[in-house]
Amino acid sequence: MSALRVLLADDHEMVRDTISAFLENQGEAAVTSVSDLPAILKILDTDTGFDLVLLDYNMPGMNGLEGLKKVLSAAPGIRAAILTGSAPNRVAQEAMDAGAIGFLPKTLSAKSLINAVRFMAAGEPYVPVSLMTEDPEPETHPLGQQLSRRENQVLERLCRGLSNKEIARELELQEVTVKLHVRTLCRKLDARNRTQAALIAKEAGLY
Amino acid sequence: MSALRVLLADDHEMVRDTISAFLENQGEAAVTSVSDLPAILKILDTDTGFDLVLLDYNMPGMNGLEGLKKVLSAAPGIRAAILTGSAPNRVAQEAMDAGAIGFLPKTLSAKSLINAVRFMAAGEPYVPVSLMTEDPEPETHPLGQQLSRRENQVLERLCRGLSNKEIARELELQEVTVKLHVRTLCRKLDARNRTQAALIAKEAGLY
């Protein structure tokens, strides 16, 4: 069996070492590992012959899925997958939409990892079933709840820590009206108060 | 060489598998691994003969360093170390103060990991020098403004969007006292209200 060539990027050296050791011990793959996105791009600049690229979602230079897009445009047609510790399944969907060949939460067992790598290197998309079967966004990111124009404006200011009065002034509204929108926002975002709403929006990367 | 007995707890199966595989492949240790704190406590209930216990900092049941304390009281004298992905070095200090034998950021190389485990199992405290040499909190933010222990506890709860009353209950304090800490926090973080304080802390990656 010819060994697969895997390019791995993760800022945790421990993760790099253990994953690459695992893949190589199985005689499954030859792993090249680096610690940030620029390093990946530099390598792809001269060598695009990898069977698979694994990208840590939280990593210097990644900036969400921006890094994925950069990789894909640096090496069109290459198979790139996202690797992440905390796995909000909305991100998985977005990653696939952005052209990833797979999405690997670090909660995955080592055995599954090997399988996943094999799949993806063969051009087969891989996402853990658990992520796909769970409802789209039950809890953390009710972004499916699309917000109205006003609500978005209010939410943006909420994320700057402004008071109702300040928001009212900026939007030329009455304070009561702002309260109304804040209340609606809290309901839609499943937050118990403005602080949680702001935190949730921030976490979701909305603002 | 008699193999060391290591007890590992991490909710990421991948981390469990890779770390244990690594330690065992080197003939260094026999690893028992579980996925949460209750499981650890249950095991220690009948078997305290481990040379080292590794605890993921972010893990079901851990609740910060509470889990560490539970482990230490469940098996007095046992050597327990904290394992964490994101490593604010303040936590390292707190962990050591709380009685940990070591503190391992996951950014550690596998080789260093082996060494660290060897050290700690021998009763030698281990903390990466990088964490100790770096100034306490040189962070991006006015986190140079050292926060006291209490303030940190309050801030963490602020970042969960809790009300003063709820925070008071969790910390067994009076609501007024919490208000005091919140006010101090706002000053130190240069925030105008609790929401901004929470956002700033979040942004700085503190919680």
Next chain:
DNA sequence: ACCAGACCTATCCTTTCGTATAGGAGCGGG
């Protein structure tokens, strides 16, 4: 014309937050 939905405002009321002021307990270093 009618209805539905988003949007804005008002009044009223309770709870929470934020701030100020004034202490006291405990601990470490000069």
Next chain:
DNA sequence: CCCGCTCCTATACGAAAGGATAGGTCTGGT
């Protein structure tokens, strides 16, 4: 020993937030 620091508590008051109810306007679609 006193000083400074952290920590906890108390009382009090105005400001802000949160919730309920009851309207109103304007829009687009049927």
